Structures are given as C-alpha cells and as structure tokens.
Amino acid sequence: MGQAKRNLEEVRARMISVAERWMFEPSEWEARAVAEIKGLPRVEVSRYPAPVLEMMRMKIGECHANAYFMEREDPEKLCKRVVGWALIEGQLVLHSVVRRSAEMFCVTPAPQGAPDVFTFIPDSDIVAEEIEGRFVHSRDGQRVDVGLRPDPEVTIEFSKKLLERLRSGMNPYKAMELLPPQSDF
Numbered sequence: 001m002g003q004a005k006r007n008l009e010e011v012r013a014r015m016i017s018v019a020e021r022w023m024f025e026p027s028e029w030e031a032r033a034v035a036e037i038k039g040l041p042r043v044e045v046s047r048y049p050a051p052v053l054e055m056m057r058m059k060i061g062e063c064h065a066n067a068y069f070m071e072r073e074d075p076e077k078l079c080k081r082v083v084g085w086a087l088i089e090g091q092l093v094l095h096s097v098v099r100r101s102a103e104m105f106c107v108t109p110a111p112q113g114a115p116d117v118f119t120f121i122p123d124s125d126i127v128a129e130e131i132e133g134r135f136v137h138s139r140d141g142q143r144v145d146v147g148l149r150p151d152p153e154v155t156i157e158f159s160k161k162l163l164e165r166l167r168s169g170m171n172p173y174k175a176m177e178l179l180p181p182q183s184d185f
Contacts, residue, residue: 011112012172014061019159019166021145022091026152029142034150037085037092037121038185045086045097045120047106056107063108064128064135067096070107074100083126083137085147087119090185091155093147094137095120096128112173150185 047053058066067081078100086095097106097120110116127138137144149155165175 008172012166015172015175016163016166018146019162022147022149022159023156024145026149029140030148030152033139033142034092034148034185036125037123037148040084040121040123042087042119042121043104044117045104045106047108047110047116047118049116050109053107053109058107058109060109060111063106064096064137066107067098068130068135070098081128082122083128084120084122087121087185088114090151091147091149092121092185094126094144096135113176 048056048058058069064081064083070079071081080099081096082099082104083094083096085092087093095106095108097104104120104122106118106120123139125139126144129136129138162175165178166172
C-alpha cells in the first residue's frame, strides 16, 4: 500500500471515530447547555498558517494540548488557553484556542477543507482537567466529548449517512461533500 493510500485510510479511520462519537443519546442537559451557549458572545478566530503550525509541530485534532503548549511555553506568559466552542457546520465543537492580549487565534492544523477563520464561543463554564496526559472537559458537572448538538436528531442522521459512505469504501473527502449541511445555530 502506497503512502497516499495509507494517509487516506488514516483519514477514513479518524472520520469514522469522530462520527461515532457524535451519536451519543440526546439529553435535557445537552438542550439546556446549547440554549445557554446561544447567548454567549462570539468571536472570529483565525488559524495560524499551515507552514507555521507544521514548523511548531502542532498536531491535527489536538487543540487542547496545542493551546496548553503555547500557554506553558510562552516566555512572556502572555498566552492563555481559552476553551469553548468552534461553530462548525451548525455543531458546537469543543475546542481550545489561545488568547494573547485582546487577540484570539487557533494553533491547531485544520483538516482538509476546514476554514482558516471560524466562529468561536468562549465558555468559562467549561472545566478542563489533564488526566494521564489527555484533557478531559466538563460543563456543569457533565462530561463533554466532541461537542454539543443544537439538533441531535439531524446530527445523528448525518453521522449514520457518513458512516455508511465511509464503510462502503467511498473516498472520505467525497463522502463529506455529498452530505447535506447540518443544522444552523
């Protein structure tokens, strides 16, 4: 198997894992949290350019660790990790960015096709703990994994269709292109 095919299979496996994680049972807690988050201030955040992130050895899918690294290694101690929600295709994706003075920016490489500027909702109610080298997040005592869904049924149906396409062997990027947009927030 060539390197390009191996890379594509890694993308497929990562997409399957993420799609499965979005299929958790809806709850009253999730609905309340989404309603509260709707009222929080939003900011537009820019991602550092890909060559800079590569030089910094930042890892895709590791936003919490990347932002923590920036905070920890900043010699001037001006960088602070901010945890909140990236608004992506109508979903509230748990995400960490960095604040330096009044500026917020993302230090995590984007998956192919992801925007370099996105809406971010800082959320001071999120508690982050580092357990065995991984960050675990909760809000109001409830553990949060990948994020929250304004319309769980739409997200679950989207995830089912995506999983079906990925497991059929469809190119992962094509599988995403063919699906209808998810709910608006």
